Amino acid sequence: MNQKYWDDLSENFNERVFEIADNELNQALATTIKKLGKQYRTAGDFACGAGGTTAALAAHFEQVIAVDYAAKLLQQARKRVKGDNIRFVEVDLTKNKSTAIKVDVGFCINALIHPVAKKRKRIAATVFRSLNQGGKAVFIAPSLESYLRTYQVLAEYLVSAGKNRKKTVRKIAATAQKEIFSLVEGIADVGAVATKHYLHDEFAQLLEEVGFQVESVDRVEFPWAEVLDNAPEKLGKPYPWDWMITASR
Ligand SMILES: C[S@@+](CC[C@H](N)C(=O)[O-])C[C@H]1O[C@@H](n2cnc3c(N)ncnc32)[C@H](O)[C@@H]1O
Numbered sequence: 646m647n648q649k650y651w652d653d654l655s656e657n658f659n660e661r662v663f664e665i666a667d668n669e670l671n672q673a674l675a676t677t678i679k680k681l682g683k684q685y686r687t688a689g690d691f692a693c694g695a696g697g698t699t700a701a702l703a704a705h706f707e708q709v710i711a712v713d714y715a716a717k718l719l720q721q722a723r724k725r726v727k728g729d730n731i732r733f734v735e736v737d738l739t740k741n742k743s744t745a746i747k748v749d750v751g752f753c754i755n756a757l758i759h760p761v762a763k764k765r766k767r768i769a770a771t772v773f774r775s776l777n778q779g780g781k782a783v784f785i786a787p788s789l790e791s792y793l794r795t796y797q798v799l800a801e802y803l804v805s806a807g808k809n810r811k812k813t814v815r816k817i818a819a820t821a822q823k824e825i826f827s828l829v830e831g832i833a834d835v836g837a838v839a840t841k842h843y844l845h846d847e848f849a850q851l852l853e854e855v856g857f858q859v860e861s862v863d864r865v866e867f868p869w870a871e872v873l874d875n876a877p878e879k880l881g882k883p884y885p886w887d888w889m890i891t892a893s894r
Pocket residue numbers: 648651652662663664665666691692693694695696697698712713714715718736737738739740753754755756768
């Protein structure tokens with residue numbers, strides 16, 4: 646999961662990589678962007694990818710700086726999101742001196758997902774350093790609780806549809822064993838790629854460790870089809886979710 650990995654995904658990025666801004670069901674992120682846009686002037690889209698969140702930020706903030714280290718993705722984002730109030734910048738957020746950027750609100754959406762903890766922490770620290778004093782940050786990351794809950798919801802659904810409970814649970818447990826690379830570290834398969842998933846407390850702790858004050862932890866819900874192939878139409882709430890933390894500097 647390095648720069649080349651992300652650049653290689655640049656073609657049809659929004660079909661190949663899940664963009665929560667376009668897929669959220671409960672409008673948790675959209676509402677937060679709107680609210681913070683009324684209170685603050687400038688926003689940073691840290692690890693903006695192909696610009697999935699950038700357009701929404703540009704609609705609600707006076708100035709937006711969108712940052713990523715994958716040049717091809719930045720190119721896609723430039724094409725996709727037009728506006729005089731957006732500046733795109735190529736920066737590796739794990740580098741210590743990576744940014745002279747200062748914004749009021751930093752958004753970091755599904756970027757703290759590398760299996761190596763040090764890299765994730767460096768990105769979070771860069772977002773912290775890039776905020777004006779009194780500024781806020783919004784982080785979204787995959788939820789480990791949601792990942793595990795999916796197995797339970799699927800098992801209950803299949804049992805209620807008449808499948809044998811013991812056999813169903815055994816089969817799903819075997820799948821889980823293949824998909825969860827490290828339960829202790831929260832590393833699990835997403836599209837055949839080892840991806841960090843967070844427990845609620847763990848995510849908050851990481852942000853506190855780099856200096857943030859955590860203000861709220863919310864769920865950003867998305868459709869079952871994102872996590873289950875041939876998701877049964879009947880599956881409704883509870884939907885799978887990412888964690889969204891709002892924090893201040
Ligand atoms: C899953 S995508 C999320 C993109 C976007 N935030 C969204 O929600 O659609 C992760 C993004 O993080 C970027 N990224 C990962 N590590 C980075 C780093 N060290 N510096 C800058 N960007 C990074 C990748 O290039 C990729 O665009």
